[in-house]
Amino acid sequence: MKKPNIAFLNKCISFQFIKEGFSDDEKWCVDHTYLLRLSPHGDVNKLIKQAEIVNTIHALDKHIPYVHDIGIVDGRAYMILDYIGGENGEVALPVKSEKEQYDIGSQVGKTLKRLHSVQAPAEQPNWEETWRDRVERQAPRFKEIVNKNVHYECILPFIQDNLHLLKNRPSCVQHYDFHPGNILVEDNRFTGLIDMQKITYADPINEFYKMEYFNVPISREYSKGVLNGYHDHQPIPLSFWELHRLYAAIHIVSAEVWGHEVAVNQREKFQRYTRFTLDQFEDFNLLVPKWYNK
Structure with a gap:
């Protein structure tokens, strides 16, 4: 993919598209460290509410990925989480x-x-x-x-x-x-x-x-x-x-x-x-x- 204009990912090099899953989100594995989810909508507030809950439970169990960043890029809301292998x-x-x-x-x-x-x-x-x-x-x-x-x-x-x-x-x-x-x-x-x-x-x-x-x-x-x-x-x-x-x-x-x-x-x-x-x-x-x- 063309490197997205997201400050959090400025120093990242590798972007691998993930085909699996049934959601409408577009998903990318970034440097085998982060997961970039690009939503089909621009509702960043919805993602902020999700992230608040997700990070609360991440503190209790590391099997839950941590949310590092949320924002808008090219009119689409995005979320950057830990990439978990498996x-x-x-x-x-x-x-x-x-x-x-x-x-x-x-x-x-x-x-x-x-x-x-x-x-x-x-x-x-x-x-x-x-x-x-x-x-x-x-x-x-x-x-x-x-x-x-x-x-x-x-x-x-x-x-x-x-x-x-x-x-x-x-x-x-x-x-x-x-x-x-x-x-x-x-x-x-x-x-x-x-x-x-x-x-x-x-x-x-x-x-x-x-x-x-x-x-x-x-x-x-x-x-x-x-x-x-x-x-x-x-x-x-x-x-x-x-x-x-x-x-x-x-x-x-x-x-x-x-x-x-x-x-x-x-x-x-x-x-x-x-x-x-x-x-x-x-x-x-x-x-x-x-x-x-x-």
Whole structure:
């Protein structure tokens, strides 16, 4: 690339384009030391808010990259973070032994626990009301999908019967896009949690809403390690599974609506993951999904 007019990078020499990832950001590895993210928008204030949260959690866990600089270049907002080496988990995990996968997951779970130790500011919107509104907005569109997929009929009634579980839930820092493609692995070590653009405040248990969709299909042992490491290898409370099951159901609604209305090319994949999730919970009649007990 043409060297960008960014003072922080004036002395840097090497700029390597990074093709991986699904975000709209353009990403460059700079001198194998920094990661330059160029956003498609010029909203620098949005990046400043992200950086404040990211650097707060970096102080607690060095698996989180530090944000060094933010600004505007050529009309685009940019962020410069630590470059963390390693292979993304989608590629790295399947070739590891089951024990190695589990150990890496355990390391990741401990990082998520530290991330979740940072509480949200008091002025955050009411969590229960936010999610009730979200379900109400998406339910009519999802019902149209259910009409063509009778196996989905159990989902909305289950959600409605369990929304009361969201009452008085805590809110903390959350990555909000947790899946193996957003972790880095080098040798048999977890080296970093990346792609923090969606970082926000939310119920900590909501962090795991993509487990059955995107984590377990890559590695069940890794996924077990994540949850066990998160719970310090102590028995996982039933209250966790009650909420996880609810968030998994709500995610199905969001993913199916997205797959039918926006990401049409992903629809079949999402339907496959939906069927997998329903099977793991036996249409939400099981509290603990089958994959965890295998």
